[in-house]
Amino acid sequence: LAKTTQPISMDSYEGQEVNITCSHNNIATNDYITWYQQFPSQGPRFIIQGYKTKVTNEVASLFIPADRKSSTLSLPRVSLSDTAVYYCLVGDMSWDYKLSFGAGTTVTVRA
């Protein structure tokens, strides 16, 4: 299983762009990179998933360099409601894959 490393916490201000980098040096060929967001006392919510290059949706962008050993989740123009824990997961689509969430990155957005 690919181990992931991400910062424990990040602070930002409303309107700024937040970039969270996740390291996954031993990512396997069949692995995808997925990010989840979790608010206090709520279940995590899927944000974005990618395999290589760049993926963008209405919420975020995911940048994956060619070597895929890291990835960066970009949250454009954050607001106070983006204060949450963000998890980076790496894994393949096998049926018995044990999806493990690490400690995540606590992002605090201030006014």
Add this chain to the structure above:
Amino acid sequence: DSGVTQTPKHLITATGQRVTLRCSPRSGDLSVYWYQQSLDQGLQFLIQYYNGEERAKGNILERFSAQQFPDLHSELNLSSLELGDSALYFCASSPAGGAGELFFGEGSRLTVL
């Protein structure tokens, strides 16, 4: 609303007791996952079921057991409860297994006194 329903939302019980947490997955989802989240800890994977069969096991204690029924709902049974079992228990579902998108319920908060 993720479409995943968990009951009860809150549960308070005493040490040594047994409780059952219930999860109804999204319509059509065959995989159900259980996670435990204690205070200041990340989500710990407990167990996964796919179409009624156990597919993957994580850090699930022997005092805990789970099953998925023919109608695909799942139950997590926690017995001989200890203070340290107090946590949020999340259920998630997905159409299949693996690293595809998981849809989480709102959780069941268990307090053991």
